[in-house]
Structure formats: structure tokens, C-alpha cells
Amino acid sequence: MLVVLVCGIGLGSAAALTLSAFSDNLVFFVSPSDLVKSAFNGRQVRLGGLVEAGTVEKSSGGQAGARFKVTDGSASVPVTFKGILPDLFREGQGVVVLGVEQNDGVFRASEVLAKHDEAYMPKEVAEALKKSGRWNPASGPPPPASTWNQPATEKPPG
Amino acid sequence: MNHLPYIFVAYIVAVGVPLFLSAEVLFRTRSARRRLLSIDTRRGRGPA
Amino acid sequence: MPARSGRTLHRFANPGQFLRLSGVVLPWLFWAGGLLTAGSLLWGVFMAPGDWQQGDMVKIMYVHVPFAWLASAGYFSLAMASFVSLVWRHPLADLAAAEIGPVGACFTAVCLATGSLWGKPTWGTWWVWDARLTSVFILFLLYLGHIALIRAFDDPTRGYRAGAILALVGVINLPIIKFSVDWWNTLHQPASIGLTGAPTIAASLLWPLLFSAIGFTLLFAAIVVARTRAAVMERRIRSLLMARATSASGEEVAA
Numbered sequence: 001m002l003v004v005l006v007c008g009i010g011l012g013s014a015a016a017l018t019l020s021a022f023s024d025n026l027v028f029f030v031s032p033s034d035l036v037k038s039a040f041n042g043r044q045v046r047l048g049g050l051v052e053a054g055t056v057e058k059s060s061g062g063q064a065g066a067r068f069k070v071t072d073g074s075a076s077v078p079v080t081f082k083g084i085l086p087d088l089f090r091e092g093q094g095v096v097v098l099g100v101e102q103n104d105g106v107f108r109a110s111e112v113l114a115k116h117d118e119a120y121m122p123k124e125v126a127e128a129l130k131k132s133g134r135w136n137p138a139s140g141p142p143p144p145a146s147t148w149n150q151p152a153t154e155k156p157p158g
Numbered sequence: 159m160n161h162l163p164y165i166f167v168a169y170i171v172a173v174g175v176p177l178f179l180s181a182e183v184l185f186r187t188r189s190a191r192r193r194l195l196s197i198d199t200r201r202g203r204g205p206a
Numbered sequence: 207m208p209a210r211s212g213r214t215l216h217r218f219a220n221p222g223q224f225l226r227l228s229g230v231v232l233p234w235l236f237w238a239g240g241l242l243t244a245g246s247l248l249w250g251v252f253m254a255p256g257d258w259q260q261g262d263m264v265k266i267m268y269v270h271v272p273f274a275w276l277a278s279a280g281y282f283s284l285a286m287a288s289f290v291s292l293v294w295r296h297p298l299a300d301l302a303a304a305e306i307g308p309v310g311a312c313f314t315a316v317c318l319a320t321g322s323l324w325g326k327p328t329w330g331t332w333w334v335w336d337a338r339l340t341s342v343f344i345l346f347l348l349y350l351g352h353i354a355l356i357r358a359f360d361d362p363t364r365g366y367r368a369g370a371i372l373a374l375v376g377v378i379n380l381p382i383i384k385f386s387v388d389w390w391n392t393l394h395q396p397a398s399i400g401l402t403g404a405p406t407i408a409a410s411l412l413w414p415l416l417f418s419a420i421g422f423t424l425l426f427a428a429i430v431v432a433r434t435r436a437a438v439m440e441r442r443i444r445s446l447l448m449a450r451a452t453s454a455s456g457e458e459v460a461a
Contacts (some may be wrong), residue, residue: 028391029338048391086330096393112277113330116260118398120267121408126258144402161263161327168320172269175316176425179309180236183432190439197446205228205320 029096032075040103043146048096052076056091070095081109088114092138113154115139221438224298228435232428239424246417254414266324268415272422273317277345278380280310280426285377288370300366304356305433311349313426318346331395337386338394341379349377
């Protein structure tokens with residue numbers, strides 16, 4: 001019984017140690033406001049936020065890439081990226097970009113991940129919400145799900 | 159980009175693992191029952 | 207009267223009774239689980255609409271969310287069995303704990319695999335070390351640790367005690383998994399279905415998910431009950447063989 005108890009305490013403390021060591025990395029990304037506030041340090045970080053509407057310029061020509069701004073509403077950071085963007089990348093989409101802030105304030109990304117929100121809906125529902133003017137995907141998340149089927153019932157004839 | 163392979167593999171894995179576990183436990187139960195029966199009958203024939 | 211309630215509990219959970227009862231229930235569990243799962247997956251694949259952003263990729267949801275739910279729920283059942291095994295030293299709970307471990311580990315592995323297959327085309331990566339993915343990975347390691355520990359002793363009783371303590375310590379991970387997406391910035395999105403508030407999934411996508419979750423849960427239960435049943439039989443075989451060996455050696459000594 002004593003051996004078992006020692007085993008248990010050992011495992012418990014190992015788990016606690018892992019968790020506390022891990023807590024520094026628990027924040028998967030920083031927001032644009034955090035990045036703007038913090039002093040420039042040239043370290044590689046993950047930056048997370050929404051792709052600001054109207055700022056996406058996909059580079060034409062030989063190499064795939066894009067320039068866009070990542071915003072959290074209060075601050076926005078210009079990002080450049082060379083590479084293939086994920087399929088879900090669009091204006092208003094949540095993204096997490098891995099890279100380094102340059103001293104001119106531009107964030108040079110080496111990796112762009114699309115962050116999905118928790119809303120799932122068929123194309124028709126999304127179209128109906130957009131058409132009724134209650135949601136613009138480029139400006140943010142959709143309205144509460146309890147209101148989704150209203151446009152279908154209120155749809156004007158024709 | 160064609161996404162069908164991802165969906166296909168995900169479904170194969172998700173259906174395959176419970177199927178495998180079910181088949182495994184079926185064989186395990188059968189062999190246990192067979193051994194149990196053989197012990198019981200041998201014991202029945204034993205000292206009596 | 208405590209003695210009497212103890213006996214009643216024992217009567218319901220004694221191995222012979224369990225073999226009879228589980229023999230009746232098991233076919234129903236397997237058939238209901240299998241049919242419900244098959245039906246809901248066919249529904250999800252062929253009849254449910256695609257997501258407005260993800261298109262057909264959203265269909266991986268039907269084979270990811272049920273396994274994520276069962277990874278946690280399975281661990282909770284492991285902890286319950288461990289508690290009964292530790293406090294009441296019930297032999298059936300010992301066997302159940304030993305049998306839940308491998309099934310839970312397999313289901314957690316499927317959750318990680320289908321999640322990875324969903325993450326690559328949507329997020330753009332197979333894996334990231336964010337709080338949700340990491341805490342589920344730790345759950346997988348807890349299952350593996352439990353599988354190894356409960357079988358690590360020559361005296362099975364000591365294995366059951368050690369395994370039970372590990373399982374109960376590991377319960378702390380369950381709320382961490384659940385709330386990881388709310389407490390920290392994660393790449394994984396927050397829950398779409400909660401106890402409070404309407405789900406943020408359109409009904410046409412939600413129904414097949416609900417049925418596939420029920421179907422896989424019944425299958426999980428069926429597999430665990432069937433394995434425990436086999437373990438009870440195997441234990442009976444061992445004790446019969448042991449009894450025969452001692453009686454045989456006794457006869458030799460007598461002769």
C-alpha cells in the first residue's frame with residue numbers, strides 16, 4: 001500500500017510539474033494589441049486575430065503569397081506571407097500566424113493557420129443571413145444560432 | 159485541393175477501430191467459453 | 207442497515223449475476239449501437255448539407271466529436287470503476303477498470319487521428335501544441351499509463367490499487383480538456399454544443415451528429431461490457447485450474 005501511495009504521489013507531482021512548466025506555453029497566440037504594446041524584441045511569436053476586411057492583397061505572379069492586416073478590433077498589425085494560404089483563409093476569418101515582427105512594424109509570417117469558429121451552417125443559411133443583411137462574414141462572427149431560421153420563414157415571395 | 163481522401167481515411171479509421179475491438183472481444187469470449195466448458199466437463203467426469 | 211445494503215449491492219454486482227445479465231443485454235447493445243452508428247453516418251455523409259465554408263470537410267465532425275466525447279466520458283467511467291475498486295474492493299470494478307483502459311485509449315487515438323485529418327485541410331496543419339490538443343494528448347498518455355500500471359504487478363490486487371489511484375489523480379485533466387478552449391487562446395474553436403444556450407450548429411448538421419454520438423456511445427458500452435464479461439470468464443478459468451492443481455497435488459501427497 002505504501003509503494004502504491006508513493007507511486008501516486010510521484011505521478012501527481014509529475015503531472016503538476018508538467019502543467020506548471022507548460023503554463024508559459026498555454027497561451028497559443030498573442031493578440032495584435034499585445035504585440036503593439038510589447039517592446040520590439042525580434043522573437044518568433046504566434047499572432048492571432050481576424051483578417052481585417054479590405055486589406056488582403058494576394059500577390060500575383062510567380063510566388064504565392066499575400067499581404068493583409070490582422071486585427072482584434074483595437075489594434076491591427078500588417079502581415080506579409082509567402083506560401084500557400086489555407087482554404088478557409090478569407091476576410092473576417094480568424095487566423096493564427098507564426099512569424100517575427102520586423103523593426104518597421106511589419107509582421108513577417110512563415111506559417112498561416114486558419115482558425116475556425118464554433119458555428120456550422122449550410123450554404124443556404126449563410127446566404128440567407130448575408131442576403132437579409134444580418135451578417136457580413138468579412139466583419140465578424142455570425143449572429144446567434146437561435147435567429148438563423150428566421151430569414152427562411154420571413155423570406156419575401158419571389 | 160481535393161478533400162475526399164481526408165474524409166475517406168477518417169471514416170475508415172473511425173469505423174474500423176470499433177469493428178476491430180468488437181471482433182477481438184467476440185473471439186476472446188468464444189475461446190473463454192470453450193475453455194470453461196471443457197474444464198467443467200472434465201471436472202464432472204473427474205473423481206466421481 | 208449498512209450490512210444489508212452492502213449485501214444488496216453485492217447481489218446485483220456479483221460476477222455470476224453479471225454474466226447472466228450482460229448475456230441478455232449485450233446483443234441489444236451491439237445491434238442498437240451498430241445500426242444507429244451506421245444509419246447516422248450514412249445520413250451524415252449522403253444527406254446532410256456541407257458547411258458554407260468547409261464544404262464536405264465538415265462531415266469529419268461525425269467521426270470526430272463522438273470520439274472526443276467518449277475519450278472523456280470513457281475516462282470518467284474508468285475513474286468511477288476505480289473509485290468502487292478502491293473503496294469497496296469490488297472484484298467486478300477491478301476487472302471493469304482493467305478493460306475500460308484499452309478501449310478508452312483506442313477511442314482517444316481515433317479522436318486524435320480524425321482531428322488531425324480535419325485540421326490539415328481546414329486549419330492548414332496536422333497538429334499544434336495548443337491547450338486543447340495537448341490536454342487530449344495527455345489524456346491519451348494517462349490511458350496508456352493506466353494500461354501499463356494495472357498490469358505491472360505480479361499480485362493483481364496491487365495492480366488494481368495502483369491503477370485506481372492513477373485513474374483518480376488523472377480526473378483533474380477532464381475539466382482542463384473541457385474548459386481549455388475558454389481559459390486559453392487555442393487554435394481549436396470553443397464548444398458548439400453547451401449545456402446553456404442554443405448550439406451554434408444548424409439543425410440539419412446537428413441531428414446526424416446527435417445520433418452518431420449515441421450510436422458510438424452504445425458501441426463503446428457494448429465493447430466494455432463484453433470485455434468485462436470475457437475477463438470474468440477468464441478469471442473463473444484461472445481459479446478452476448488453480449483449484450484442480452492444488453487438489454491434484456494434494457492427492458499426490460496423500461498417495
